[in-house]
Amino acid sequence: MSRPDIEREAILALESAYAPYSAFRVGAVLEAEDGSRYTGCNVENASYSVTICAERAALAAAIAAGAQRFRRIAIACSGSSPVAPCGMCRQALVEFGTELEVISVTPDGQRTAWQLDSLLPQSFTPQELGRRGGMS
Ligand code: THU
Numbered sequence: 840m841s842r843p844d845i846e847r848e849a850i851l852a853l854e855s856a857y858a859p860y861s862a863f864r865v866g867a868v869l870e871a872e873d874g875s876r877y878t879g880c881n882v883e884n885a886s887y888s889v890t891i892c893a894e895r896a897a898l899a900a901a902i903a904a905g906a907q908r909f910r911r912i913a914i915a916c917s918g919s920s921p922v923a924p925c926g927m928c929r930q931a932l933v934e935f936g937t938e939l940e941v942i943s944v945t946p947d948g949q950r951t952a953w954q955l956d957s958l959l960p961q962s963f964t965p966q967e968l969g970r971r972g973g974m975s
Pocket residue numbers: 858861863864865880881882883890891892893894922923924925928
């Protein structure tokens with residue numbers, strides 16, 4: 840079966856990664872409820888902790904374009920097996936919904952998927968602050 844477009848786009852995005860320190864390339868494509876897609880890649884820095892992950896780069900692109908309701912994110916990495924998003928990215932994404940589908944792939948055809956709330960159970964969300972989170 841051929842690979843869904845969003846997964847191919849995530850694999851393309853990892854080619855843009857700036858990862859001279861880890862050599863671990865990551866691409867991400869975040870899809871909004873209206874089908875529009877926003878791309879990110881990891882952007883490393885000589886001051887290592889300044890690094891931005893692909894998932895948060897995609898989220899920032901989406902928010903800057905006015906999207907706030909999302910249905911899925913595809914992540915692709917250059918590693919030997921699919922990666923789950925780091926804890927910081929899980930928290931960044933859960934701001935906009937616990938039910939996001941998280942798909943992770945490798946260029947050689949491996950694939951794993953989760954729902955975000957299984958990756959970050961009992962999360963701290965805008966609801967805890969009496970807010971709805973995302974565009975509503
Ligand atoms: N990285 C991501 O971009 N997303 C993840 O889900 C895991 C880690 C990046 C950060 C850093 O540039 C490199 O992968 C190695 O940690």
